[in-house]
Amino acid sequence: MRLPVLFLASAAALVGQTTTPLVNNPSAAERFVAPSDSLVARENGFWKRTIIPVPEGIVLEVSGILPIEGRRLLVTTRRGEVWLVEGAYDADPKPRYTLFASGLHEPLGITVAAKGGYYVAQRQEVTRLEDTNGDGRADVLETLSKLPIAGSYHEYAFGPIIAPNGNLRVALNVAFGSATQAPSPWRGWMLEITPAGRTIPIAAGLRSPAGFLVTSKGEWFFTDNQGEWVGSGRLAHVAPGDFAGHPAGLASSRLPGSNVDLVPEDIRDFAEPMHEVQKRLPALKPPAVWLPHTILGISNAGVIEDLSEGKFGPFAGQLFVGDQGQSKILRVSLEEVKGVWQGAAYPFREGFQSGILRLAQGEGGVMFAGQTARGWGSVGPAQYGLERVEWTQQTPFEIKEVRAQPDGFVLTFTSPVDRASAEDEGSYRVAGFTYLYHRAYGSAPVNRMACPVRRVVVSPDGLSVRIAVACLREGYVHEIRAPGLKAAGSGEALLHDTAYYTMNRFPAGDRIVPLDISEAELCMQPAATPPIVSAKRPVTAPSDWVNAEGEQSLVLGTLPGLKFDTPLITIKAGTRLRLVFRNTDDMLHNFVLTVPGRGQAVGDAAMGLGLDGAARGYVPESADVIVHTTVVQPGESDTIFFTVPSAPGDYDFVCTFPGHAQIMTGILRVTP
Ligand SMILES: [Cu+2]
CATH class of the missing domain: 2.60.40.1220 (Immunoglobulin-like)
Structure with missing residues (x-):
């Protein structure tokens, strides 16, 4: 007899697929870790946030900020516009916005051009914009250099940044979720472009370098986002010829001009700490500072050096890093030890209105935070915006x-x-x-x-x-x-x-x-991190089940934006159930079934596990937990076997990955 198979909603579309494509969305959201109101209030007493209003009709998804003379800002947007903003420094800002350029393809940064005007990196090229007739609108849009692109939405081009030698640098994202993450040359590289438009490869192994800078001492660093090959957010130092670890870029290491000797075959799925692999593969360069994922952000972005010499507070010379998903700003101090950069990362400020993609320091040490939720969501609920951060002259104990x-x-x-x-x-x-x-x-x-x-x-x-x-x-x-x-x-x-x-x-x-x-002896390394073993994760059918497949099978999937694809599942009490939890999203999720009304409490307890959470699959020790899956990688699934509770009622199910439980919830309705 064929088993009755209950395929839920979109899960039906997955039947028969041999490979599950990754959802076309890179990081739809381990995002929602709400900041503590009391902490935000305390922080605001030392570094005050001021929202710069955006008129209705302007979608200011800030992707680049350039403070210019006259206390003005040039702001690029992901939507392809460049706005001149006047009045952003005012105590009670009522800024004026003037459109300087439009029709660009997702510019992600802006800087001054020595020959006049400004450079922006669009997806497909670095472009010089200039207003030569003084009407306030760019009339020159001149290609400096083409950037290779195949069309993946994830082929971002960040920058440009002016190098001390007068050249420009850009950093190119790898593509996402297809057979190759380098469908076009130089993906995952930092490149330098001369004023004549010639391209010089600098370094490979970047993944999603959403922010980079050259410090006042001439050292280059980029921030990177957690993902494949990148265990957590990171701030990495870059010198010519470096390989930062993501192997997609090595597809270009044999191209003319490459200064990286490694080839794709040098990299296999090591599954060891990066510094251990580096001992055998010295060309691999671990980051200067790891930014622990979910604690110090989840999508580290714009990075700046505090050059205000104290006008922004006591952290002069340190770096500040914005985070897109968690709407916060971190702080980093660096030192060079035996020729290697390293240092510490610290929380700085949270509670911003939207995801922070860009930071810029303006006159008087004032910091501007340019924001977009990017359709991925962010802790700050607004879709976009611009905020100013000023030191109140009060110094916290820190x-x-x-x-x-x-x-x-x-x-x-x-x-x-x-x-x-x-x-x-x-x-x-x-x-x-x-x-x-x-x-x-x-x-x-x-x-x-x-x-x-x-x-x-x-x-x-x-x-x-x-x-x-x-x-x-x-x-x-x-x-x-x-x-x-x-x-x-x-x-x-x-x-x-x-x-x-x-x-x-x-x-x-x-x-x-x-x-x-x-x-x-005291510091003897435990053998290995034990696999997640839990009596509440039954990966085989109980021996007393007549049919090892149970009486019913059910496939529960995920949707982008922290959702289960079926928020309400109705099922008969006592059913012997085989549940396949299939993660078609592009981030980590689990499934935890709890007693009625306790999903949120279990999610909160999971958050409280802190760094220990990962080793336990983010499932807290709790009588409220009935069964759970492991944390499932994008494109994979986990199957559990259990008997549906005999007491009818609405049982909560939640994803307890840190921050998800607030929204990633559903009900298992058990009927008599
Ligand atoms: Cu989740």
């Missing part, structure tokens, strides 16, 4: 900078620490982890291990603390938390008590604790 030591870290602060709390080893918690370098989309934090604090030394002025820890590991990210630390005098806690330091190299220098041979 970790100013973390620097590496051979046996730990030095933390400096924006104001002196309370000595008693700072000398207490219990005020700190340190743990190391890293990410896998593999073909799959993103990586959970792996090889996580606590780093017990062995000694604390507070500086005489109270402005810095040196902590020595055990189990420090080269190549690892170290989460440094100081929840117990208090400010001298006021006793206030840190505004943000966590930093993530990527220890690419141990620095030379003196230790404050001797090398301890027993550490080797």
